[in-house]
Amino acid sequence: MIVIDQLSKIFKTNEHELKAVDDLSLSIEKGEIFGVIGYSGAGKSTFIRLINRLEEPTSGTVEIEGQNITGLARHDLRVKRQEIGMIFQHFNLLWSRTVEENIAFPLEIAGTSKANIKVRVQELIDLVGLTGKEKNYPSQLSGGQKQRVGIARALANKPKVLLCDEATSALDPETTDSILALLVDINEKLGLTIILITHEMHVIQKICHNVAVMEAGRIVEQGNVLEVFTHPKKPVTKKFVEQVMGKPNDELTDDLLIEHISDGHVLKLTFVKETANQAIISEVAKHYDVDINIIQGNIKQTQEGAYGSLYLQMTGDLSAVEQAMQFIRSTSVDVEVIAHG
Amino acid sequence: MANLFPNIDWMDLLLATGETLYMTLVALVGTLVLGTVLGLLIYLSAPGNLWENKIVYLITAGFVNIFRAIPFIILIFLILPLTVLLFGTFRGPTAALPALILGSAPFYGRLVEIALREVDHGVIEAAKAMGAKTSTIIFKVLLKESMPALVSGLTVTAIALIGYTAVAGSIGAGGLGDYAYFYGFTRRDMDIVYVCTLLIVFIVFIFQFIGDVITKKIDKR
Numbered sequence: 001m002i003v004i005d006q007l008s009k010i011f012k013t014n015e016h017e018l019k020a021v022d023d024l025s026l027s028i029e030k031g032e033i034f035g036v037i038g039y040s041g042a043g044k045s046t047f048i049r050l051i052n053r054l055e056e057p058t059s060g061t062v063e064i065e066g067q068n069i070t071g072l073a074r075h076d077l078r079v080k081r082q083e084i085g086m087i088f089q090h091f092n093l094l095w096s097r098t099v100e101e102n103i104a105f106p107l108e109i110a111g112t113s114k115a116n117i118k119v120r121v122q123e124l125i126d127l128v129g130l131t132g133k134e135k136n137y138p139s140q141l142s143g144g145q146k147q148r149v150g151i152a153r154a155l156a157n158k159p160k161v162l163l164c165d166e167a168t169s170a171l172d173p174e175t176t177d178s179i180l181a182l183l184v185d186i187n188e189k190l191g192l193t194i195i196l197i198t199h200e201m202h203v204i205q206k207i208c209h210n211v212a213v214m215e216a217g218r219i220v221e222q223g224n225v226l227e228v229f230t231h232p233k234k235p236v237t238k239k240f241v242e243q244v245m246g247k248p249n250d251e252l253t254d255d256l257l258i259e260h261i262s263d264g265h266v267l268k269l270t271f272v273k274e275t276a277n278q279a280i281i282s283e284v285a286k287h288y289d290v291d292i293n294i295i296q297g298n299i300k301q302t303q304e305g306a307y308g309s310l311y312l313q314m315t316g317d318l319s320a321v322e323q324a325m326q327f328i329r330s331t332s333v334d335v336e337v338i339a340h341g
Numbered sequence: 342m343a344n345l346f347p348n349i350d351w352m353d354l355l356l357a358t359g360e361t362l363y364m365t366l367v368a369l370v371g372t373l374v375l376g377t378v379l380g381l382l383i384y385l386s387a388p389g390n391l392w393e394n395k396i397v398y399l400i401t402a403g404f405v406n407i408f409r410a411i412p413f414i415i416l417i418f419l420i421l422p423l424t425v426l427l428f429g430t431f432r433g434p435t436a437a438l439p440a441l442i443l444g445s446a447p448f449y450g451r452l453v454e455i456a457l458r459e460v461d462h463g464v465i466e467a468a469k470a471m472g473a474k475t476s477t478i479i480f481k482v483l484l485k486e487s488m489p490a491l492v493s494g495l496t497v498t499a500i501a502l503i504g505y506t507a508v509a510g511s512i513g514a515g516g517l518g519d520y521a522y523f524y525g526f527t528r529r530d531m532d533i534v535y536v537c538t539l540l541i542v543f544i545v546f547i548f549q550f551i552g553d554v555i556t557k558k559i560d561k562r
């Protein structure tokens with residue numbers, strides 16, 4: 001577990017002081033993927049850099065698995081940092097070293113023997129899917145491959161925590177997804193705690209368990225990702241949710257459209273933590289004597305399953321429609337009749 | 342050959358070429374060491390860097406700036422007493438070495454500092470995050486990552502040094518400059534001046550060629 005208590009960082013420039021991180025307290029469970037989202041300048045990078053003390057805190061403490069990081073002397077901090085992996089937006093690879101030499105670097109720092117480095121580097125290259133690229137230089141790799149090297153390098157000394165500073169912000173959407181999938185994979189395989197910061201809500205939606213929303217150095221809202229998505233409280237959080245769900249207004253106009261449908265029932269299915277959603281519609285179509293027409297839907301996958309809503313037009317015998325609705329209710333999906341013609 | 346260059350003693354010319362190469366190479370090694378140390382000190386002690394230290398920064402940067410400002414011919418006269426103290430004479434290629442090194446090390450030091458400043462700050466940050474010691478950062482990150490710039494800087498410095506050896510020749514350091522001046526120019530035997538010029542240009546080209554090849558080979562960006 002990581003416990004952050006009343007952490008502050010004040011940058012003093014010539015005349016004024018800037019509170020980049022302001023009295024921030026937080027606890028992060030072992031093995032979870034914890035996201036911090038905020039707009040540029042919110043203090044996210046400063047916050048994550050305080051965790052491994054790339055930035056020295058002005059006040060407050062950071063504790064990782066019972067050990068106080070903020071109290072460590074220089075030498076102990078260096079050793080401790082070997083247990084905290086970090087990846088960066090711009091990868092920060094050494095261009096003068098090959099893929100395998102880059103991954104070997106943290107092992108050299110930790111004083112690992114040559115023979116062990118060789119074995120470990122190959123393990124890591126296979127883990128991140130770069131087999132065959134061992135002798136390439138970073139300049140010969142794509143962005144996604146560079147980040148894979150960054151991840152392998154960060155994992156080399158078997159850290160307990162992985163810090164990700166905008167790790168996918170320089171990548172195209174497809175590559176982003178593959179890197180996110182890799183992060184989930186190592187989180188599950190290695191039980192690694194991942195703290196990632198981003199300004200992109202879909203990153204949070206896809207892989208995080210818990211999320212904190214940061215604004216002007218403070219955390220203004222936090223909680224389970226699904227909870228924050230379904231019930232955002234603060235305006236800034238609502239804006240981030242809109243990034244992936246679209247504006248609620250869009251749905252309103254569609255509601256009007258739905259009311260004009262004259263035939264059959266218009267149903268709204270609400271998914272929360274639904275893990276078998278694909279099957280439901282086909283099950284209904286197969287087993288009940290109804291016709292289904294999908295009007296519109298907005299469903300997102302999160303770590304805990306799908307959530308969102310789906311509007312259906314269902315036509316058929318009244319009793320068949322009733323039965324179909326009953327079946328849907330027997331799953332975790334909620335059904336609501338919006339209109340019937 | 343003898344008709345084309347009637348006044349040349351080929352043994353003397355060979356000796357002079359050897360002296361030029363000797364002065365250039367030995368001074369280059371001294372310049373490499375002193376310049377790298379100076380460049381590293383300026384870079385590391387600069388504001389916001391690993392060994393941030395105002396006093397060290399002011400002293401090293403001041404030293405470099407002052408010695409770079411002094412014209413080489415004047416520098417030779419200035420440190421003449423030191424040279425005599427060290428070697429008992431100011432004549433000959435070895436006695437020219439202190440002036441050569443002192444003249445080119447600050448120049449190279451500045452090139453080293455510029456090369457180090459070009460190293461991506463994020464990479465240094467990444468090394469720190471891995472728990473690297475400062476010495477590891479210096480040797481495995483800073484110097485390694487800036488190596489192409491360091492080598493091409495050294496090439497430029499070597500060529501400047503060849504020029505300096507010729508200047509030093511005018512006060513009797515030996516080498517091709519010396520030979521061209523005392524045997525060629527002062528006796529109006531211009532064929533000697535021409536041959537020495539050709540040889541110096543040839544040596545410069547060779548240094549440039551070697552430098553370019555090495556730079557190209559190690560640059561993986």
Ligand SMILES: Nc1ncnc2c1ncn2[C@@H]1O[C@H](COP(=O)(O)OP(=O)(O)O)[C@@H](O)[C@H]1O
Nearest residue numbers: 011018020038039040041042043044045046047
């Ligand atoms: N080294 C620094 N010196 C002065 N101000 C800084 C420094 N680093 C960050 N800041 C300021 O702190 C604030 C937060 O920056 P940062 O943590 O990088 O935000 P984010 O990562 O959320 O975009 C910004 O206003 C930034 O200008």
Ligand SMILES: [Mg+2]
Nearest residue numbers: 044045046166
């Ligand atoms: Mg940032």
